[in-house]
Amino acid sequence: MGAKEAWAAKAERLEAWAAKADAAASAIFASQPAYARDPAFQTQPARSSRGVAKARARLNDREVRAWELQAKAKAHREKAAELRRMASTNAGDAEARKTAYRAALDSIIEPGMYVDCIYGVRRVEKVNTKSLRLAGALGPVTIDKTLCKIVPERCGTCADWKGGECWSGDRLDGDLSNGSAGVTLPSQVCEAWRP
Known part of the structure; x- marks a missing residue:
């Protein structure tokens, strides 16, 4: 397998990983309850030992994870696009x-x-x-x-x-x-x- 074929294969894998990460992020966003983005819920005072504070922290952590998955998917897609561009060029084109x-x-x-x-x-x-x-x-x-x-x-x-x-x-x-x-x-x- 030459370098161009290896780049194309890696681009395929990266796009598959990006699709998985997007699906996982979408699932997390869909599973969040309606009140998770409610300012009243987010700003409600609570002690750290109470259930409200723990539930809010869990919801926020899940949302942060979803945003990280979307950023990871975007990075994978950009890298895959660059690999595809490299695989489609020939020596001497430039x-x-x-x-x-x-x-x-x-x-x-x-x-x-x-x-x-x-x-x-x-x-x-x-x-x-x-x-x-x-x-x-x-x-x-x-x-x-x-x-x-x-x-x-x-x-x-x-x-x-x-x-x-x-x-x-x-x-x-x-x-x-x-x-x-x-x-x-x-x-x-x-x-x-x-x-």
């Missing part, structure tokens, strides 16, 4: 998406354009194979192309201006999380925002 995005940027980006990255909106000084050299506040900064988005100048004068997009076509956001290696490119870049 690099293929990054390469496609870099190629898409290469077709439009030039020195002097502006990009948005983790350092904010910066001017491109040089375009390298996998990275961009940007004008930083304290000097040039080199950053991977996959971490940048093109920022059109908000001139508002070109014919293709429409709500923040300064070109004919879709915005190049670099959202490649859906697993597709294709990138939507603008069909015609507006000349108004080029230097």
